[in-house]
Amino acid sequence: MDGTARTASTHEVLNQPAGLPDLDLVAADAALAAGLACPPLADHAGRVRRFGCEAGAAEARDLSRQANExxxxxxxxxxxxxxxxxxxxHPAYHRLMRMGLEGGVASAAWTAGTGGHALHASLLYLMTQADAGVCCPMSMSYASVAALRAEPALAAEWEPRIASGRYDPANAPAxxxxxxxxGMAMTEKQGGSDVRANTTRAHPVGDDEYELVGHKWFCSAPMSDAFLTLAYAPGGLTCLLVPRWRPDGTKNAVHLMRLKDKLGDRSNASSEIEYQGAWARRVGEEGRGVRTIIDMVQGTRLDCIAGSAGGMRAALTEALWHARHRxxxxxxxxxxxxxxGVLADLCLEAEAATALMLRVARAFDAAPADGAEAAFARIATPIAKYHVCKxxxxxxxxxxxxxxxxxYVEEGPMPRLFRQSPLNAIWEGSGNVIALDVLRALSRGPxxxxxxxxxxxxxxxxxxxxxxxxxxWExxxxxxxxxxxxxxxxxxxxALLLQAAVLADGADAVFEAFCGARLDPAGxxxxxxxxxxxxxxxERLLDRAAPRPAAG
Known part of the structure; x- marks a missing residue:
């Protein structure tokens, strides 16, 4: 027998793609690039492009792998x-948190001036492509400002800490x-989305101070410095802020009972907690807890749209790279x-999701000065959240x-991306809850x-x-x-008609392809x-979405 044959390698690697290089996420994203060319995002184009290269770096993807493993x-x-x-x-988690928070994911909406919400949504969309798990605490921190502003004294204390754009993981008084x-701690075992079924009690101990007793079934990001929560005070269901530390510098009675072994990302933590006389401050009026928290929920629903669009884009990047090199x-x-045909269809879906996300975010920015845009943000946010996340x-x-x-192998990113994919359709209102919210909005008037x-x-x-x-539809x-x-x-x-309408502002070929692929019953x-x-x-869709290596 020939000796060469006996010693030949059986593990020569052929026809396998190389790993993704450092990517410029914005250059590969026609919908986002188009958004950056128009007000109000145009003022922040350079910042978004820089962050797109940071989030697209091979190092960021490896940090995500480490944090999830x-x-x-x-x-x-x-x-x-x-x-x-x-x-x-794990240290990789802290590096990702620092990247996102110091990149402005949580703070940009409140510090950037014009176009802050569109900037925030774009940054979160890009950060999701690096790691979705760390986006949870960033999203809640961003959205919490809208609720905190119902209590000016609390906002004056906590908003600068959020707006600082700094990451400080120390378990110490804020x-x-x-x-x-x-973070947030809203739902309980017996109620889920029906927060009025909550049993947690808030006992007054001062003008706006309470002590809480109760069990929360889901507390997202339990390492946060404070939690917005709902509890029954004497005046009814009330929103409260519960810090991890009491004013006297002692640990607050917020007890972590267990971490959830959940579907989805592994990098972030979700937990069950118990309040055992936890000190809290009221946010808004007693009995108006749901009303107080609604503005925060609106912000986190925007982030559900951005997160799902980003999750789609991350999966598409992997599929396009594999298909071009295999x-x-x-x-x-x-x-x-x-x-x-499959990949072109995915490109079309991703572009439509991103374009609709940016349109809703622009409405958030325009809402304070434009009643029509405010109304659009109220109704379009749940519509887009329902559809894009689904x-x-x-x-x-x-x-x-x-x-x-x-x-299908855990060594690669696709199982992680797939496990994470149902989250945003459940978070901040599952499908029926969102659809009924839209129905209620329609019933309030024309x-x-x-x-x-x-x-x-x-x-x-x-x-x-x-x-x-x-x-x-009419x-x-x-x-x-x-x-x-x-x-x-x-x-x-x-939602389909809204996606078509926002695509109509861009390339004719994309708009026409969407009409044929999504609106033509025979298409x-x-x-x-x-x-x-x-x-x-x-060909146009595939070229617009092709992964682009970062310059230099």
């Missing part, structure tokens, strides 16, 4: 038996820290017609399948429908398929026509890759 650990007690209620994180993060049956995967799991699965069996009509009217006459679907969009059983269908139809099937996208349009 080494999940947080609960340290309820120290070695001597003292209760410390601490969460211990007054002595360089920056602070805010061959099968004598062709690169991306040149195989069937795979090309689309993410199927999208990420299809990107995973584009890798074949390699996409304003919501009128503002939607105005948003859609700009695209009328651009494409017959859009016009036909809009005519059907027949449906009238007081009393939408009911609980049809609310989901109405929200989905409205698509149930799964990705069934849409009828013309070859020239597919």
């Amino acid at each position: 080494n999940p947080p650990k609960l340290r309820a007690f120290d070695r001597y038996g003292h209760r410390i209620d601490a969460v211990e994180f 007054a002595g820290k360089a920056g602070a993060t805010i 061959s099968a049956f004598q062709k690169r995967l991306i040149d195989q017609p069937a795979m090309r 689309r993410q799991p199927g999208f990420v699965y299809e990107a995973l399948e584009a890798h074949g069996g390699a996409g 304003e919501a429908l009128e503002v939607l009509r105005g948003a859609l009217a700009a695209a009328r006459g651009r494409d017959g398929r859009f016009d036909d679907r809009l005519a059907g 027949g449906w969009a009238r007081p009393g026509a939408v009911h609980e059983a049809s609310a989901r269908a109405f929200v989905e139809e409205t 698509h099937g149930l799964g990705y890759g069934t849409a009828r996208i013309e070859a020239a349009a597919a």
Whole structure:
């Protein structure tokens, strides 16, 4: 027998893509780049582009891998038996937190001047592509400002800590820290989304001070410096801020009972907590807790949209890179017609999600001075949240399948992206809750429908398929026509039309492809890759979304 044959290597690596290089996430994202060219984001274009290179770096992706492979650990007690209620994180987690907070993900909306919410949403969208888990505390810290402002004294104390744009992980009183993060503790075992079923009690001990007793089933980001929570005070369900430390410098009675073994990211921690006489300060009026927290919920719903759009974009980047560097049956995967159709369809979905996210964020910025934009933000946020977040799991699965069996192996990023994909559809209101919120908004008067009509009217006459679907929508969009059983269908139809309308402001080829793939009843099937996208349009979509290595 030939000796060479006996010693030949069986592990020569052929036909495998190299790892993703440092990427310029903005250069590869036509929808985001278009947003940066227009007010109000144009003033922040350089900042977003720099952050897009930071979040797109190979090092950031490796930090995410490390943080998820080494999940947080609960340290309820120290070695001597003292209760410390601490969460211990891998160093990679802290580096990601520093990247995002010092990049402005939590603070930009409140410090950037014009266009702050659009800037925030863009930064969070990019940070999600580095690691989704760390975005949770950043999102809640951003959104908490809207609730804290219901109590000016509290806002004056805590808002500068959020706006500092600094990360300080010390388990110490917030007054002595360089920056602070805010978490949430709303839901309980018996109630879930029905927060009025809460049983936690707030016992007054001063003018705006209370002591809380109760169990919270989900406390997101338990390492935060304070938590917004709901509890029943004598005047009814009330919003309160519960710091980790009491004013006298002692630990507050916020006890971490366990960390949740949850689906999704492993880098961040979620927990169950108990208030055992925890000191708290009231936010807003007694009995107005839900009303006080609504503005915060609106902000976190914007972040659900941005997070899902970012999760789609991260999965698409992986699928496009794999398909461009892997061959099968004598062709690169991306040149195989069937795979090309799937990827073009995913590109279209990702671009539509990002464009709608930016449109909603712009409405947040315009709302204080423009009643119509304020009304649009109120109604379009839950509509976009419902649709974009619902689309993410199927999208990420299809990107995973584009890798074949390699996409199913935990050494790569696709299982992590897939596990994370259902989160935003559940967080801040699952599908039925969101659809019913839209229904309630429609029932309050004609304003919501009128503002939607105005948003859609700009695209009328651009494409017959859009016009036909809009005519059907107009027949449906009238007081009393939408009911609980049809609310989901109405929200989905409205979201598709809104996506088409925002795409109409951009490239004609993308708008026309969307009308054909999503609005023409004969233009698509149930799964990705069934849409009828013309070859020239597919080429344009794939080129617009192709991963771009960072310069230098």
